[in-house]
Amino acid sequence: MCGRYTVQIDMIELHERFKVVLNEMYQQSSNCAPSEKLPVVTNQAPKEVNYYRWGLVPFWAKDLKIGFKMINARADTITDKKSFSVPLQKRRCLVLADSFYEWKRLDNKNKQPYRIRLQGGKPFAFAGIWEHNKELQVNSYSIITTDANEMVNQVHDRMPVILKQADEQRWLNENLDLQEAVDLLQPYPAEAMEMYPVNPAVGNARNKDPELTQPWHGA
DSSP states (O other): OOOOEEEOOOHHHHHHHHOOBOOTTOOOEEEEOTTSEEEEEETTEEEEEEEEEESOOOTTOSOGGGGGGOSEEETTTTTTOHHHHHHHHHOEEEEEESEEEEEEEOSSSOEEEEEEEEGGGOOEEEEEEEEEETTTTEEEEEEEEEEOOTTGGGTOSEEEOBOOGGGHHHHHOTTSOHHHHHHTOOOOOGGGEEEEEOOGGGGSTTOOOGGGGSOOOOO
């Protein structure tokens, strides 16, 4: 599962890394949470950043709340559920980020959050799918998850799909064969990643202090 992530990349770095146009809506965030409007690059607009609601709201939905149940789509079942399989074929996106959080259970009452990122904190893109709900007038997205690699598995058994940079434009290609798209949904190599514990305050979505991303050694 992926329930929180960060996008702290500045506008210049985002532009240079993804070759996209940004606008004044862009804001860095140390604690991206479901229901927020966050930066994505879609197959329909591959040269610009748009801001979609995190938590897929299917075209048939009558209530935005359904999005809280659809923040993630599992790679192993994504073709089995129509709400996910149709967007997978027609509406794919890059979800811009530079790390994500996951929680390790310590005991029955306590969990320790970890920040997980690429070596050196380089920006990357999660594999995402998006949808437009005409009645509710909302564009929304879901982050695809897969089995955890060896490193992330120390904390959690699943992780978001981080696309290799060379595969990002393939993911956005509307002519990409469906099976080829599914084949891209693999765990990112553990040796190219790093993680460290962070302040448990990140568990509250209202906490947006950039210090939340720093290594934490306890109270």
